[in-house]
Amino acid sequence: MKGSRTVILLLASVFLKGSRADDSACPCLNSSSSQYATVLEWMAANAYPLDYGLAGCRAYDNNSALTGCDSGNPAEHCAAKWCYVDSDLCPISRTRCEAQGFVVGSFESPYCRERDMSESKKMPSAVYSYETCGYLNAYDSTRISQLFAGNRIHIAIADSQPYAVKGHIVPSRPDLQGWTGVTVEWLYDIFLSFAPRIEVTTSSEWATAASRQVYPGSSYTACVLDVAVGNYDLCIGDFWITPERVLLTQFLPPYASDKMYLITTKDVVGRGLKDYIASPFRPFSAQLWAIILAFLVFNGVVNFLADSPDNTDDFDNPHWMARYMKCQYMSVMSYVSAGAGNSPQTIPSRIATLGFGFFILITLSSYTANLASLLVVDKSQNSIQGIHDCVERSLKVCVPQALQTELKSLYPTIRLVPVGIELIPAHIHAGDCRAGVSYELAIQQIQAGIYNTWNCENGHPDCQLDDAGDPLLTRDCDIVQVGGLITSIDLSMPVHRRWSHALGWATVQSELGTRMMLL
Helix, strand or coil: HHHHHHHHHHHHHHCCCCCCCCCCCCCCCCCCCHHHHHHHHHHCCCCCCCCCCCCCCEEECCCCCEEEEEEEECCHHHHHHHHECCCCCCCCCHHHHHHHCCCCCCCCCCCCCCEEEEECCCCCEEEEEEEHHCCCCCCCCCCCCCCCCEEEEEEEECCCCCCCCCCCCCCCCHHCCCCCCCCHHHHHHHHHCCCCCCCCCCCCCCHHHHHHHCCCCCCCHHHHHHHHHHHCCCCECCCCCHHHHCCCCEECCCCECCCCCCCECCCCCCCCCCCHHHHHCCCCCCCHHHHHHHHHHHHHHHHHHHCCCCCCCCCCCHHHHHHHHHHHHHHHHHHHHCCCCCCCHHHHHHHHHHHHHHHHHHHHHHHHHHHHHHHHHHHHHHCCCCCHHHHHHCEEEEEEEHHHHHHHHHHCCCCCEEECHHHHHHHHHHCCCCEEEEHHHHHHHHHHCCCHHHHHHHHCCCCCCCCCEECEEEEEEEEEEEEEEEEEEEEEECCHHHHHHHHHHHHHHHHHHHEEECC
């Protein structure tokens, strides 16, 4: 046996002459590595080429029948470079790194950096790496999921219809404690996709009491803290990814975003006498009115020159000055009455009158359309036109507490009143703030009366009831969206760092997860 081993090593030295380790952070095996002889013996015993995985970074599986890469449609990993690596040198060793005079992260020593490596399923104790050769490991797609398969994950779920809804316990899924919905079902299917499946423990409360004391203004931020300190592994809900929360823990890949807008009560701008006098002239600009007036004068001159002086229907005084003034009068009268005010007798005069009629049709149609648009705008115009009005006029703006840092960075001088998002309409009605910031779906729910219903169910003093004693659904009908987009906040879920890679990978791999992130 010893002699055969010597022969194998001698042959390998011929085959592998000139091979190299391409990455000092996790070098490929060579003849000086402790695992080298063991790997070489296995190659010889299993009819593999002696240089397979041992000649530095190469695409060893390309067109190889041994690994099924000789088909017409080879797998992704077939063309990727890899090698067997020295598992003693791949992990970071701060002590050895600093003993050599370097710092962790430098390339000068293999003990200062690391690359991902995977244990071979065919060869005991052998370790290979695609990453050390600059490729991702597409050969073993389960390497991430296997780290957590069969583990138990602790989750907390927020009621957010239709994504998460609390109902009766389903016998086939008792671990969800009755929770269902789009997001819950999607994540639960991901847990089941691991082999063996991930076991689930669902918390009976959303955010612990201790975390709520730290963040009393936002139960969502409190749940993020619970994930950060290890009370939960995952909080299921629509979480805004804010700077404050990112500093606490990691998040799964974003799957959607909320667009934020300013809301306020209807407050039609008052108008004075001067505004009412100017109203008929607002549809057109001053320059356009000047052009129209010049055309009216021009039309009067054309009719004066083209029509017959003997036209007694239009000219009762044959003097040229009287006829000229009458032509100017009829030109203006025709325009304001939207019809011909003269009776031309000559052919040139009749052609000019037809052209003038077409001019009246076009300009008056545009005037009517512009006037209608202005009347609609005037009816809905608020004294607050956007977030910049609040900044310039130093008006108080109610915002969800989680967005306070984000908005303050965008508008440093803005006066913010942090409140729960479900209480923003109530605080606006109470006069605590002149406007608020909310997202599209919430604005629709506010105007539908859902927020007043929530206020009544939770005993808020601003709850308004109708004559039958039910929540008044029209309480917030006077709250409207004003101005353009303020900012957009990505949505995701906080996950404990131990689970972030596996669940992040699994959510992106899932078909529904991909669709949600494309929305």
